[in-house]
Amino acid sequence: MLSAVSFAPLGADVAFAQDDNAAVATRLADLLRSARTVISTNQGLINDPSKGDKGLTGERVLTEAIALYTERTGEDPRDSDPASREGRLLRAQMEAIQEVVEENQSTINVEGVGFKGFIPAIFARLVNEKFGERVGDEARIKVTAPEELVRNRKARPDEWETSVIEDKFKAAQWPKGDPFSESVQVDGHPAFRIIVPEYYAASCLSCHGEPAGDVDITGYPKEGGKEGDLGAAISITLFE
Secondary structure, three states: OOOOOOOOOOOOOOOOOOOOHHHHHHHHHHHHHHHHHHHHHOHHHHOOOOOOOOOOOHHHHHHHHHHHHHHHHOOOHHHOOOOOHHHHHHHHHHHHHHHHHHHOHHHHOOOOOOOOOOOHHHHHHHHHHHHHHHHHHHEEEEEEOOHHHOOOHHHOOOHHHHHHHHHHHOOOOOOOOOOEEEEEEEOOEEEEEEEEEEEOOHHHHHHHOOOOOOEOOOOOEOOOOOOOOEEEEEEEEEEO
């Protein structure tokens, strides 16, 4: 479930203009991954059947996500100009992160139940859906994967994503971790698209590792992946 993928912040080494497409998209990806890491780190707490109120509120998750993002990138997303596109989108994402956690308090805090199903992958999908509701036709964020690894049909890669994953990310010569971006037409509109590869960390292998075919805690058969294998990708579309 790519719960704790290690990564270098995508925008840390390049100076972008504040509202540049690549800068905006990579900051959105970094913030999503930071929030997902917080949910991963707290899986033990979430799945503790002996505790009711876990204190894992939306505010707490967002605060920890911002702290992690700031540590990784040297930037605080709250410092972005709220009148800029970057500021609007980052704030929409922060609101989505907090809202998703608040809406799932009854699941997180139920006593007598171990595995709650509130895993990083589910959390990320819900955040992306909330984000989409807020920003409308301005932007889209999706976590996808190579076709053979997709567990949720909503996460299936589209034609463009499939092409990048298969022809670039899977190529031996592709620099590991490098994103790919391109200006294309999406639904008849000009758009900037960027897709960021993600690789299995050791913590992912309890669900996605070996032996292939064994059923994991979520009820899906394991893929037989190894640490460092390509496991997913964050796909972001910014409409121009």
